[in-house]
Amino acid sequence: METKTAKILDGKALAAKIQKELAATIAEVQPKIGRPPGLAVLMVGDNPASAAYVSNKEKACAKVGIASFGKHFPTHTNQTELEEVIAELNQDQRVDGILVQLPLPNHLDAISLLHKIAPDKDADGLHPVNLGRLVRTEAGLRSCTPAGVMRLLEEYKIPLVGKKAVVVGRSILVGKPMALMLLDADATVTIAHSRTQNLKTITQNADILVAAAGIPRLITADMVKPGAVVVDVGINRVTDSSGKSRLVGDIDFAPTANVAEYITPVPGGIGPMTVAMLLQNTVSSYLRTNSN
Numbered sequence: 001m002e003t004k005t006a007k008i009l010d011g012k013a014l015a016a017k018i019q020k021e022l023a024a025t026i027a028e029v030q031p032k033i034g035r036p037p038g039l040a041v042l043m044v045g046d047n048p049a050s051a052a053y054v055s056n057k058e059k060a061c062a063k064v065g066i067a068s069f070g071k072h073f074p075t076h077t078n079q080t081e082l083e084e085v086i087a088e089l090n091q092d093q094r095v096d097g098i099l100v101q102l103p104l105p106n107h108l109d110a111i112s113l114l115h116k117i118a119p120d121k122d123a124d125g126l127h128p129v130n131l132g133r134l135v136r137t138e139a140g141l142r143s144c145t146p147a148g149v150m151r152l153l154e155e156y157k158i159p160l161v162g163k164k165a166v167v168v169g170r171s172i173l174v175g176k177p178m179a180l181m182l183l184d185a186d187a188t189v190t191i192a193h194s195r196t197q198n199l200k201t202i203t204q205n206a207d208i209l210v211a212a213a214g215i216p217r218l219i220t221a222d223m224v225k226p227g228a229v230v231v232d233v234g235i236n237r238v239t240d241s242s243g244k245s246r247l248v249g250d251i252d253f254a255p256t257a258n259v260a261e262y263i264t265p266v267p268g269g270i271g272p273m274t275v276a277m278l279l280q281n282t283v284s285s286y287l288r289t290n291s292n
Protein backbone atom coordinates (compact mmCIF):
# COMPACT_ATOMS: atom_id res chain seq x y z
CA MET A 1 0.00 0.00 0.00
CA GLU A 2 1.28 3.38 -0.94
CA THR A 3 0.11 6.72 0.40
CA LYS A 4 1.57 9.87 -1.03
CA THR A 5 1.96 12.78 1.25
CA ALA A 6 1.36 16.37 0.26
CA LYS A 7 4.17 18.88 0.01
CA ILE A 8 4.06 21.54 2.71
CA LEU A 9 3.53 25.18 1.77
CA ASP A 10 5.85 26.54 4.43
CA GLY A 11 4.44 29.92 5.47
CA LYS A 12 6.73 30.21 8.43
CA ALA A 13 9.86 29.93 6.28
CA LEU A 14 8.56 32.33 3.63
CA ALA A 15 7.48 34.84 6.30
CA ALA A 16 11.00 34.73 7.74
CA LYS A 17 12.49 35.37 4.29
CA ILE A 18 10.13 38.31 3.67
CA GLN A 19 10.97 39.78 7.06
CA LYS A 20 14.68 39.55 6.27
CA GLU A 21 14.09 41.39 3.00
CA LEU A 22 12.03 44.06 4.73
CA ALA A 23 14.75 44.50 7.37
CA ALA A 24 17.32 45.01 4.60
CA THR A 25 15.11 47.55 2.81
CA ILE A 26 14.52 49.48 6.02
CA ALA A 27 18.22 49.49 6.92
CA GLU A 28 19.01 50.88 3.47
CA VAL A 29 16.44 53.68 3.25
CA GLN A 30 16.10 54.75 6.86
CA PRO A 31 19.22 56.98 6.85
CA LYS A 32 17.81 58.89 3.87
CA ILE A 33 14.31 59.17 5.31
CA GLY A 34 15.52 59.94 8.81
CA ARG A 35 13.06 57.75 10.70
CA PRO A 36 12.00 54.11 10.77
CA PRO A 37 8.59 52.95 9.52
CA GLY A 38 5.92 53.04 12.24
CA LEU A 39 2.93 50.80 12.96
CA ALA A 40 0.23 51.52 15.53
CA VAL A 41 -1.73 48.50 16.77
CA LEU A 42 -4.84 49.44 18.77
CA MET A 43 -6.25 46.82 21.05
CA VAL A 44 -9.32 47.19 23.25
CA GLY A 45 -10.11 44.90 26.18
CA ASP A 46 -8.32 41.79 27.37
CA ASN A 47 -9.15 38.96 24.99
CA PRO A 48 -6.10 36.70 25.63
CA ALA A 49 -5.89 35.50 22.02
CA SER A 50 -5.85 39.10 20.78
CA ALA A 51 -3.21 40.02 23.34
CA ALA A 52 -1.02 37.16 22.07
CA TYR A 53 -1.47 38.20 18.42
CA VAL A 54 -0.70 41.84 19.23
CA SER A 55 2.44 40.84 21.09
CA ASN A 56 3.51 38.67 18.10
CA LYS A 57 3.00 41.61 15.75
CA GLU A 58 5.04 43.91 17.97
CA LYS A 59 7.88 41.40 18.21
CA ALA A 60 7.88 41.02 14.43
CA CYS A 61 8.02 44.81 14.05
CA ALA A 62 10.99 45.05 16.40
CA LYS A 63 12.80 42.33 14.46
CA VAL A 64 12.60 44.14 11.11
CA GLY A 65 13.09 47.67 12.46
CA ILE A 66 9.52 49.00 12.44
CA ALA A 67 8.69 51.26 15.40
CA SER A 68 5.56 50.18 17.33
CA PHE A 69 3.08 52.75 18.52
CA GLY A 70 0.84 50.18 20.17
CA LYS A 71 -1.97 51.32 22.40
CA HIS A 72 -3.94 49.09 24.75
CA PHE A 73 -7.30 50.42 25.93
CA PRO A 74 -9.54 49.16 28.74
CA THR A 75 -12.73 47.30 27.74
CA HIS A 76 -15.03 50.22 28.60
CA THR A 77 -13.31 52.66 26.21
CA ASN A 78 -15.93 54.43 24.10
CA GLN A 79 -16.18 54.96 20.38
CA THR A 80 -15.36 58.70 20.50
CA GLU A 81 -12.13 58.16 22.44
CA LEU A 82 -10.97 55.63 19.85
CA GLU A 83 -11.96 57.87 16.96
CA GLU A 84 -9.89 60.66 18.49
CA VAL A 85 -6.86 58.39 18.83
CA ILE A 86 -7.23 57.30 15.21
CA ALA A 87 -7.52 60.94 14.09
CA GLU A 88 -4.25 61.72 15.89
CA LEU A 89 -2.47 58.71 14.39
CA ASN A 90 -3.72 59.70 10.93
CA GLN A 91 -1.84 63.00 11.38
CA ASP A 92 1.22 61.52 13.10
CA GLN A 93 4.15 61.66 10.66
CA ARG A 94 5.93 58.81 12.44
CA VAL A 95 3.08 56.39 11.81
CA ASP A 96 2.71 54.62 8.43
CA GLY A 97 0.28 51.89 9.43
CA ILE A 98 -2.70 51.72 11.78
CA LEU A 99 -4.44 48.50 12.74
CA VAL A 100 -7.44 47.96 15.01
CA GLN A 101 -7.19 44.47 16.43
CA LEU A 102 -10.46 42.58 15.92
CA PRO A 103 -12.78 41.51 17.44
CA LEU A 104 -13.68 44.60 19.47
CA PRO A 105 -15.90 44.51 22.57
CA ASN A 106 -19.58 44.47 21.61
CA HIS A 107 -20.43 48.07 22.53
CA LEU A 108 -18.01 49.32 19.86
CA ASP A 109 -18.78 49.65 16.16
CA ALA A 110 -15.77 48.19 14.35
CA ILE A 111 -16.94 49.09 10.86
CA SER A 112 -17.35 52.75 11.64
CA LEU A 113 -13.91 52.82 13.32
CA LEU A 114 -12.28 51.26 10.26
CA HIS A 115 -13.82 54.07 8.18
CA LYS A 116 -11.87 56.63 10.25
CA ILE A 117 -8.43 55.22 9.41
CA ALA A 118 -6.68 57.17 6.64
CA PRO A 119 -6.84 54.74 3.68
CA ASP A 120 -3.12 55.09 2.97
CA LYS A 121 -2.30 54.08 6.58
CA ASP A 122 -4.74 51.18 6.58
CA ALA A 123 -2.19 48.39 7.15
CA ASP A 124 -4.99 45.81 7.34
CA GLY A 125 -6.45 46.78 3.96
CA LEU A 126 -9.96 46.79 5.42
CA HIS A 127 -10.99 50.40 4.77
CA PRO A 128 -13.76 50.65 2.14
CA VAL A 129 -11.42 52.63 -0.12
CA ASN A 130 -8.88 49.80 -0.13
CA LEU A 131 -11.56 47.14 -0.58
CA GLY A 132 -12.89 49.24 -3.48
CA ARG A 133 -9.41 49.45 -4.99
CA LEU A 134 -9.21 45.67 -4.77
CA VAL A 135 -12.57 45.29 -6.54
CA ARG A 136 -11.32 47.64 -9.25
CA THR A 137 -7.86 46.00 -9.45
CA GLU A 138 -6.22 49.32 -8.58
CA ALA A 139 -3.07 49.61 -6.47
CA GLY A 140 -3.82 49.86 -2.77
CA LEU A 141 -3.23 48.24 0.59
CA ARG A 142 -4.46 44.66 0.48
CA SER A 143 -5.96 42.58 3.30
CA CYS A 144 -3.06 40.77 4.95
CA THR A 145 -4.33 37.20 5.21
CA PRO A 146 -5.48 36.77 1.59
CA ALA A 147 -2.41 38.68 0.39
CA GLY A 148 -0.33 36.19 2.38
CA VAL A 149 -2.11 33.27 0.72
CA MET A 150 -1.43 34.72 -2.75
CA ARG A 151 2.23 35.36 -1.91
CA LEU A 152 2.67 31.79 -0.64
CA LEU A 153 1.03 30.29 -3.76
CA GLU A 154 3.29 32.46 -5.91
CA GLU A 155 6.41 31.34 -4.04
CA TYR A 156 5.62 27.71 -4.83
CA LYS A 157 4.66 28.59 -8.43
CA ILE A 158 1.17 27.14 -8.05
CA PRO A 159 -0.63 27.75 -11.36
CA LEU A 160 -3.91 29.66 -10.93
CA VAL A 161 -4.92 30.69 -14.45
CA GLY A 162 -8.11 28.87 -15.42
CA LYS A 163 -8.04 26.71 -12.26
CA LYS A 164 -11.11 26.08 -10.15
CA ALA A 165 -10.67 27.83 -6.81
CA VAL A 166 -13.13 27.35 -3.96
CA VAL A 167 -13.08 29.70 -0.97
CA VAL A 168 -15.01 28.47 2.06
CA GLY A 169 -15.97 31.56 4.08
CA ARG A 170 -17.16 35.03 3.11
CA SER A 171 -15.81 37.39 5.76
CA ILE A 172 -14.61 40.90 4.96
CA LEU A 173 -11.30 40.03 6.66
CA VAL A 174 -10.57 36.96 4.51
CA GLY A 175 -13.20 35.26 2.34
CA LYS A 176 -14.36 38.11 0.13
CA PRO A 177 -10.95 39.68 -0.54
CA MET A 178 -9.50 36.18 -1.05
CA ALA A 179 -12.06 35.42 -3.75
CA LEU A 180 -11.29 38.72 -5.51
CA MET A 181 -7.54 38.13 -5.46
CA LEU A 182 -7.94 34.64 -6.91
CA LEU A 183 -10.25 36.09 -9.55
CA ASP A 184 -7.60 38.72 -10.43
CA ALA A 185 -5.19 35.84 -10.88
CA ASP A 186 -7.61 34.38 -13.46
CA ALA A 187 -8.89 31.50 -11.39
CA THR A 188 -12.54 30.46 -11.70
CA VAL A 189 -13.78 31.22 -8.22
CA THR A 190 -16.61 29.79 -6.15
CA ILE A 191 -17.43 31.13 -2.69
CA ALA A 192 -19.05 28.67 -0.29
CA HIS A 193 -20.33 29.61 3.17
CA SER A 194 -22.41 28.49 6.14
CA ARG A 195 -25.63 28.36 4.09
CA THR A 196 -24.09 26.42 1.20
CA GLN A 197 -25.82 23.13 0.47
CA ASN A 198 -23.78 20.03 -0.32
CA LEU A 199 -20.49 21.70 0.53
CA LYS A 200 -18.62 18.49 -0.27
CA THR A 201 -19.76 18.39 -3.90
CA ILE A 202 -18.36 21.90 -4.32
CA THR A 203 -15.06 21.44 -2.51
CA GLN A 204 -14.44 18.18 -4.40
CA ASN A 205 -14.17 20.19 -7.61
CA ALA A 206 -11.52 22.54 -6.29
CA ASP A 207 -8.03 22.61 -7.76
CA ILE A 208 -7.27 25.25 -5.11
CA LEU A 209 -9.24 25.01 -1.86
CA VAL A 210 -9.03 27.83 0.69
CA ALA A 211 -10.69 27.12 4.02
CA ALA A 212 -11.52 30.30 5.90
CA ALA A 213 -14.64 29.43 7.85
CA GLY A 214 -13.27 29.37 11.39
CA ILE A 215 -14.67 25.90 12.06
CA PRO A 216 -12.18 23.31 13.39
CA ARG A 217 -11.65 20.43 10.93
CA LEU A 218 -14.60 21.46 8.73
CA ILE A 219 -12.77 20.12 5.67
CA THR A 220 -12.12 16.39 5.79
CA ALA A 221 -10.07 14.31 3.35
CA ASP A 222 -13.16 13.00 1.50
CA MET A 223 -14.06 16.59 0.56
CA VAL A 224 -10.77 17.18 -1.25
CA LYS A 225 -9.91 16.31 -4.85
CA PRO A 226 -6.76 14.17 -5.18
CA GLY A 227 -3.90 16.46 -6.20
CA ALA A 228 -5.57 19.67 -4.96
CA VAL A 229 -3.74 22.59 -3.35
CA VAL A 230 -5.23 23.07 0.10
CA VAL A 231 -4.80 26.30 2.05
CA ASP A 232 -5.88 26.48 5.68
CA VAL A 233 -6.67 29.95 6.99
CA GLY A 234 -8.36 28.68 10.16
CA ILE A 235 -6.80 29.45 13.53
CA ASN A 236 -8.90 27.58 16.09
CA ARG A 237 -7.82 26.91 19.63
CA VAL A 238 -9.23 23.57 20.77
CA THR A 239 -8.79 21.35 23.80
CA ASP A 240 -7.64 17.86 22.80
CA SER A 241 -8.57 14.55 24.47
CA SER A 242 -5.73 14.87 26.98
CA GLY A 243 -7.06 18.29 28.05
CA LYS A 244 -4.26 20.22 26.36
CA SER A 245 -5.01 23.37 24.37
CA ARG A 246 -3.74 23.40 20.80
CA LEU A 247 -4.13 25.22 17.54
CA VAL A 248 -5.95 23.55 14.66
CA GLY A 249 -7.08 24.87 11.32
CA ASP A 250 -10.31 24.37 9.37
CA ILE A 251 -8.76 21.34 7.66
CA ASP A 252 -8.38 17.86 9.09
CA PHE A 253 -4.68 17.97 8.38
CA ALA A 254 -3.16 14.46 8.49
CA PRO A 255 -5.78 12.59 6.40
CA THR A 256 -6.07 15.49 3.95
CA ALA A 257 -2.30 15.53 3.48
CA ASN A 258 -2.63 12.03 2.01
CA VAL A 259 -4.95 13.33 -0.71
CA ALA A 260 -3.68 16.83 -1.55
CA GLU A 261 -0.60 17.71 -3.56
CA TYR A 262 0.19 20.78 -1.44
CA ILE A 263 -1.10 21.77 1.98
CA THR A 264 -0.48 24.57 4.49
CA PRO A 265 0.08 23.56 8.12
CA VAL A 266 -1.43 25.19 11.22
CA PRO A 267 0.57 26.56 12.91
CA GLY A 268 3.33 27.59 10.50
CA GLY A 269 1.22 28.33 7.44
CA ILE A 270 -0.95 31.35 6.79
CA GLY A 271 -0.67 32.85 10.32
CA PRO A 272 2.98 33.91 9.91
CA MET A 273 2.24 35.05 6.33
CA THR A 274 -0.48 37.37 7.67
CA VAL A 275 2.04 39.02 9.97
CA ALA A 276 4.60 39.31 7.15
CA MET A 277 2.03 41.04 4.90
CA LEU A 278 1.12 43.45 7.69
CA LEU A 279 4.78 44.47 7.94
CA GLN A 280 5.02 44.67 4.17
CA ASN A 281 1.96 46.94 3.97
CA THR A 282 3.49 49.21 6.62
CA VAL A 283 6.78 49.38 4.74
CA SER A 284 5.09 50.11 1.40
CA SER A 285 3.14 53.00 2.98
CA TYR A 286 6.41 54.26 4.43
CA LEU A 287 8.21 54.09 1.09
CA ARG A 288 5.30 55.70 -0.74
CA THR A 289 4.93 58.67 1.64
CA ASN A 290 8.67 59.29 1.50
CA SER A 291 9.32 58.79 -2.18
CA ASN A 292 9.02 62.42 -3.28
Ligand SMILES: Nc1nc(=O)c2c([nH]1)NC[C@@H]1CN(c3ccc(C(=O)N[C@@H](CCC(=O)O)C(=O)O)cc3)C=[N+]21
Pocket: 052, 053, 056, 099, 100, 101, 102, 103, 124, 144, 145, 235, 247, 266, 267, 268, 269, 270, 271, 272, 274, 275
Ligand atom coordinates in the same frame (compact mmCIF):
# COMPACT_ATOMS: atom_id res chain seq x y z
N1 LIG B 1 -7.46 43.83 12.50
C1 LIG B 1 -7.08 42.57 12.54
N2 LIG B 1 -6.19 42.11 11.63
C2 LIG B 1 -5.78 40.80 11.67
O1 LIG B 1 -4.97 40.38 10.82
C3 LIG B 1 -6.28 39.97 12.69
C4 LIG B 1 -7.20 40.51 13.61
N3 LIG B 1 -7.57 41.80 13.50
N4 LIG B 1 -7.71 39.74 14.58
C5 LIG B 1 -7.34 38.37 14.76
C6 LIG B 1 -6.82 37.72 13.50
C7 LIG B 1 -5.96 36.53 13.74
N5 LIG B 1 -4.65 36.85 13.17
C8 LIG B 1 -3.53 36.05 13.25
C9 LIG B 1 -2.29 36.45 12.78
C10 LIG B 1 -1.18 35.63 12.92
C11 LIG B 1 -1.27 34.41 13.52
C12 LIG B 1 -0.06 33.58 13.67
O2 LIG B 1 1.06 34.00 13.46
N6 LIG B 1 -0.20 32.28 14.08
C13 LIG B 1 0.89 31.36 14.27
C14 LIG B 1 0.81 30.65 15.60
C15 LIG B 1 0.40 31.49 16.75
C16 LIG B 1 0.13 30.68 18.00
O3 LIG B 1 0.82 29.67 18.25
O4 LIG B 1 -0.81 31.09 18.73
C17 LIG B 1 0.83 30.30 13.19
O5 LIG B 1 -0.23 30.08 12.63
O6 LIG B 1 1.87 29.66 12.97
C18 LIG B 1 -2.49 33.99 13.99
C19 LIG B 1 -3.61 34.80 13.83
C20 LIG B 1 -4.70 38.11 12.67
N7 LIG B 1 -5.91 38.65 12.83
